[in-house]
Amino acid sequence: MAGIIHLLLLSGLSLQFSHSLQPQFVFFQTPKTWTEAQSICREQCFDLATINDMREMEIVLEAVKDKYDDAVWIGLSKGTTLRWHWSLADDEFYKEGERNYLLWSSVTGNNCAVSSNGNLNMYGCDYLKYSVCFDATKQGADQYILNTQSMVWTAARDYCRTNYTDLTSLRNDAEYQIVQEVASGSEVYVGLFRDPWEWSDQTDSSFRFWNPAETVWTSGTQNCVAMLKENSGKWGDRACTETHPFVCDCRNKLSFIKLRISPQDSMLDLNNPSVQADILEQMSQKLRSNNTTAVFRLTWRKQADGRVFTKEP
Template sequence: MSDPNFYQHEENQFRNWAAGEPNNEFGIEICGKMVKDGFWNDVPCSQTLNAVCFNVSGTTPGFYYTSSKMTWTQAQSYCRKHHTDLASVRHMSDNQVIKNLITEQVWIGLYRDSWKWVDGRNSSYRYWNTGEPNNQKWKEECAAANFGNAGKWEDWSCGGNKAFICYSAPRSQQVIKLKLVFSSSLAWDNSAVLKDLLKKLKQKLKDDGVKGDINLSWRKHLDGKVFQKQRKKDEL
């Protein structure tokens, strides 16, 4: 479980590995299971096992055994739909509660994941195809979506040539009406003056904490001018 408020000091570091584990055999064992003696092994996520889910209320979890065999990803989806998540084990007391529930090996919520999004976002969502990632010959370190198989993911060598998908952040546009006071000697519709004003406005937005790509432009009136001079009351 990724919520840091669920864990007390260093509870997210608790491990109860069996002797010689984790060994990441063949480079494909990235999901964690608990065997009936309460110790943990790392195994391929494509194995089908029962699972233990949990519900969280404050810092107190309730653990629930599931009797349907699923892959780790399927078990995670099931637990998130019907409970909070796959079981996180914070200490030996949690470990003992789960051990008392099971009579065979089960999935728990621990997984090793060196996969990261290029924009640095932290997301636990995965859509791997069955048997993936398999890191064949220890050279498959990039991911591709196989749209011939519902878009499920496969790991591939980063040196291969494939089609690709780009994305851009959604843009927002806002029109703001400004009322400015100019010096009488200033040519307020001069292109250089208008350009300098945009530059200063952009810097002001950045100073105020506006992030991202800021593009400013002037909207012209029907007469082609940016500003309309407002007459003083004594001129009316």
């Protein structure tokens, strides 16, 4: 392990060992601003709650029940970059590279995606379209179900989650082909969407539970997210300076290592997301090659100004 730690000290990332602990969400009833709630969660637990799927959402709903009057903070806030996500958020569902296997036919400013003739097109989320659901309880081509009710993207997602597992993802050439065949020439919504929302602990959960009146949120919203009493716990945006109860995520302990890195290329921008992603991948490969039995997740921890690295004078 000493060799691994030495390599980590040269690279600059935060290292998390989870050992498959079960989620534990703790409800704090004393109202705080979003930033105050984040600080308390990080001091007393792990961070503000990250919610990865509907099962965890139900755990959080059970934890807060009727103990709040208006809103409850969770760990989601608005970032500065629109990023594409699959609605089906389960990390174990995707092999390396499959989350980003996006075969675009057209690129526009829209924030949802349809499958059309074996490729992806960016599409407005408010259009009424057929969709393709995914059913994890079945096998082979039977996993992909055409929904011939015309719906907006969020309604299609909720329909698929209620009746099957979720809107389908497109992870590889085989799935692109199957969905094209299932759609029978129709443009169909799939589970791809983009938004600027980020979790406080910097994990990449794509799970969203917005209230029914909202589509895929991008602009014109407040910067922090809360569960709303009036929508039975579904999410809405609120000003971060409002004070509300909050939910902390206490599932794991994090180990943070403050590091210094001296790149061989002086022109290399260490705050470039692609550079940071490359370094994380190299570190993950190193950990795997050393046959560690721990369950780990490597992430960058951003500073207050949004950067990971600060250049020393």
